[in-house]
Amino acid sequence: MFKRKVWVDNDSLMDDEGSMAAKVDLIGSRKMTKMYQCTQCSYKTSNRCDITKHYSTHTGVKPFSCLHCSYQTADKSNLTKHSRIHTGEKPYFCPCCPYRATRSDSVKSHFANVHKFT
Numbered sequence: 001m002f003k004r005k006v007w008v009d010n011d012s013l014m015d016d017e018g019s020m021a022a023k024v025d026l027i028g029s030r031k032m033t034k035m036y037q038c039t040q041c042s043y044k045t046s047n048r049c050d051i052t053k054h055y056s057t058h059t060g061v062k063p064f065s066c067l068h069c070s071y072q073t074a075d076k077s078n079l080t081k082h083s084r085i086h087t088g089e090k091p092y093f094c095p096c097c098p099y100r101a102t103r104s105d106s107v108k109s110h111f112a113n114v115h116k117f118t
């Protein structure tokens, strides 16, 4: 079966040292802490995921794509949120009734509107 490049596979995508080398300079590699320096601006981070995410702000590359539609994003957490549209997953729930929602703010407004506790 043809395997699409999906968000669950992105950890292996990020482990591709060769493609990262073209994008960022690895500085301080002889020290204990590795730092990633953006080649487009002065942004530095020790977190490889952060530099990948940051770099996409320059390129407009959105490495995380939805399995179910054409939605693409540079931020994995956005994709997780988006995916719930398709999966119907509702991880947030009201502590007072069976109400469930895909977003925490939906529960907050539900709580304020329905239960009106202050």
Ligand SMILES: [Zn+2]
Pocket: 038, 039, 040, 041, 042, 043, 054, 055, 058
């Ligand atoms: Zn940058």
Ligand SMILES: [Zn+2]
Pocket: 066, 067, 068, 069, 070, 071, 082, 083, 085, 086
């Ligand atoms: Zn989608």
Ligand SMILES: [Zn+2]
Pocket: 094, 095, 096, 097, 098, 099, 110, 111, 114, 115
């Ligand atoms: Zn409720």
